[in-house]
Amino acid sequence: MTKRFAALFLAAAMAVCTLTGCGGGGNDSETSGASETAAVSGREDKDTLNVVMASDAASMDAADTIDVYSQMVYGNILETLVKLDENGEVVPNLAEYEMLDDVTYQFKIKEGVKFHNGEELKASDVAFTIQRGCESPVLNYLYSEVDPATIEVVDDYTVKFSLKNPSAPFLVNMTCNPAGIVSEKAVTEAGDSYNMNPVGTGPYKFVSWQQGTEIRLEAFEDYHGEPAKIKNVVIRPIPEGANRTIELESGGADIVCDIPTTDISRVEADANLQLESIVSYATTFLGFNCEAEPFDDVRVRQAVCYALDYAGITQSIMQGYAEPATTPVSSELLFHDETVEHIPYDPEKAKELLAEAGYPDGFEMTITCDERKERNDIAVIAQSQLAEVGITVNIEPLEWAAFLDKVYAGETQSYVLGWSSAVPDPDMVCYSCFHSSMIGNGNNNVSRINDPKIDELLDKGRTSFDTATREEAYSEFYHYLAEVVPWDMMWVDSKYVGLAGDVEGFVMDPMGSYRFATVSFQ
């Protein structure tokens, strides 16, 4: 009797709770609106910008980490030698540049630029930064081509150095946040504690960091350029997505990064909030191991691509919040080609190709993926779509680090993975992921594709300094890749940021490392 009573009571309780959670889906904008109006009309503290991100920064020193959260903080504190303009061209920021030959760069630094500690930016700081970058494994991806022996301080405001090999992407890479110039004095004096006390030339200076709770920045009065509009910035980590949205709606935050997909429509519909989005530098795909059977045969890979409805899968999983991808790297990178076409959904053609390749009755394969829901969903949908053409799929979900181990060791047949570019130039991802020299030993060519045509195109893209040539090379590369499909592309991720109604001047960034100097309140 008591058991029955217990069961009924629990069922009732859960029903009540579910209703509390579900009910009012349509009314939400009104309820939050009612409480929002108070926050927006008559903002009391116009001097403080409250930012929320999904995770705490790991370190304030680029030499320690380049994760997007740390970048978001030190990206406001440091400045790079050069930056990208709206057309994707490299233009001077802290310095003007000149190429003395195809491997030698000379930078002439702007005079009178102050660091946050009052010191003036000198060529020695730049030399120090570059030397430091060469020594850091974390920054290896930016500085690997620099020959440290050639770093030379020509005079107080001029520095030059040479690369080991010509590299067209090098300058573009120098526009990234981790290439920010640090103060030699500050780094050498602080020693091990530098990563908690960064010093840069940027519009915001570091004030304090209470780990796990908040980071405080303050506008730098002696900034050499246009000063930051809002004096104080407070950045807080809130790992739970739903909580981030709640912060935005309750007025506790003015800028909230990474709005979860389930909350996007709500924020969009809210008249008192703004939703910003941008296509990011990350793509998601189903990759193949081109060294092992059966995917060493390009026809089999193509067959799988024909059998999977990549656009349908994208829509189903991402609900319209991500764009189907045609190229291995994001459409936001330089030299994107819109004419590239993804293999269309055609199960009949798939069966034809399979028969041709010697698998008329299909075969068995394994898709390895990590624990994330979206990645798993891709595997599950693929499983059912491939079954239609006679391919039996076993899904093997693994923990992230174990997953990576297996993929990199070449022990998987196919895998669901995502790739994000750390720089706006496609060379970094394309070269490391598709060049034959990057197979094995922990290098990034996980599809293990070994194709001289690919190598040629990538080398061309890397070493030609002429933009038109590069563009051509990458275009041809993307088209070719869409044929040999070492990766079956699914989608390009987007980033979604929620803003309070009166926030102006916020610029979206495909990397997710936002800068706040241009932000102001209405």
Added chain:
Amino acid sequence: MEHTSNEKLLDIRDLSVEYHSNGKIVKAVSNLNLSLKKGETLGFVGETGAGKTTTALSILRILPELPSRITSGEIWFNGENLLLKSKKEMQQIRGKEISMIFQDPMTSLDPVATVGKQIEEMIGLHEKLPKKELREKAAQMLEQVGIKRERIDDYPHQFSGGMKQRVVIAMALSCNPNLLIADEPTTALNVTIQAQVLELMKNLKRQYQMSMIMITHDLGIVAEICDSVAIMYAGNIVEYGTVERVYENFCHPYTEALFDSIPSLDEDQEELKVIAGLTPDPTNLPSGCPFHPRCPYAGPECAQQAPEVRETEPGHIVRCHKDLKGGSGNE
């Protein structure tokens, strides 16, 4: 013979107590009548499960609340019906007017409080005294029962079984109650200690001029310490009278069987004499006289009708259809 007045201290009339467990009803005590005079010591004899403890607990009204129910009767004590008293009134009577000692000394004391504190608690509930005096009184009580007063701060586990029982006695007597109910106080002790404790009780009884109900299954103890005896079987008194009369002229077959089962020092016995049959199932008592299934003298009327109370001699009553004139001596 102890001095007893004719005034009744305790008068139980028509008491019936039931236990409810697992949907079954156990009639522990059925229409029991019993009385005690001031200064009298009553021996309350019977097998385990006869209902002696239940009767005792009913007097103090400390039966386990949930399963038990007093369904009828009155318990008159000092001119008042205890069954009508409020909770608070009973709390004042317990310990002060009526005290009880329980069977197993090993578990009767709170293991985490010193014996001194436990005696002080008893006194403190009924007399408003400053701390120092409470402690002094407790120490005195310990000495009364033959325990050194230095042990006042010791814990129960530091005492042997016999000494624990002394502590219990000290505690029970510390407020000088009019009635002490002792529920098999020496059953759990070995024989030599038993003798000591009994001696102690006898002395204290005289000293404090208490009335006492001594619940026991040991007829020897009854002989030594009691003035009158009541034999209980299956929830009712089957024989009652002074110790002399009952011991010499017992009238109930059950009483006879009890005396019979005492091993004789003179005879050469190979086996102990037992009473045939088993104690009756309290949820399903036999019809008529509850002893009839085991009674060697049972006749047809014994199964049909419950026997009435009969006075065989002045002050000696028996509940039996038969006219058994037994006894260790002659009429």
Added chain:
Amino acid sequence: MFKYIIKRLLMLIPILLVVTFVIFTLLYITPGDPAKMILGQTATEEAVAELRAELGLDQPFLIQYLNYMKDLIFHFDIGTSYTTGQPVIDEIMNCLPATLKLALSSILIAVVVGVPIGVISAVKQYSIFDNIVMVLGLAGISMPVFWLGLLLIILFSVRLGILPASGYSTWQQMILPAVTLSAQSIAVVARMTRSSMLEEIRKDYIRTVRMKGQTEMRITIFHGLRNALIPIVTVIGTQFGSLLGGAVMCETIFSIPGIGRLMVDSIKTRNFPIVQGGVLFIAIGFALVNLLVDIIYAFLDPKIKAQYK
């Protein structure tokens, strides 16, 4: 008693040695490369090799272990975090206030709510109160933290707007997380209190106290509960111990930077020094809680106190 405590503290040392060895070994054999995790997808063979050398990961197992133990024993240095470069001890100390706040407030709620409920439930066994308590107890143990936490946030932060949904500095911020986390502990404590009390109030000495004429309330609390405390304290101790390290879900939902989250994140990113340091701390914490419970036993039960020499 003092000697007993010293003895117990000394016994910690072999325990911790075993713990460090086990966790070190486990991390060593687990797949996943910390250098790769740090470098992410920008990694090249060169960079990974360099970083592994820098972190000392290219050394054989025994060398790595001995180096670690050497630093631990002689310098009390438990290494630096792979991702932030900060000393592990600092990172853990940063998390400690939040974790302690959460654990203490949760256990406090559990005791203040759970014990009385258990007592009343035992004294009024089979009553409606008792039945409801048993059902709610079942619910408390079964409710997942993240479900309850989000539910409370929706109700109190979003709908009613009276309580904050994140943070741990003010006491208002602590209400929801502490209540969420305490749900399971309340149930466990209440059930144990109930069963322990049920056992005690049936014992003979309770009858003796009742015979003395003591009030029911005092019998229940000063005699019954007092004697029933040992298993209850035990259970409170184990609950508190597990709260110290295991409040990950709660910490994530309410944005509380505690040890649980630190540990889970570090395991994911194979941040070995933090994992090792964290496990060490949690082991010490557990051991200390156990010791505290044993000391409390001595005060509760004189027989036990006599055994501590």
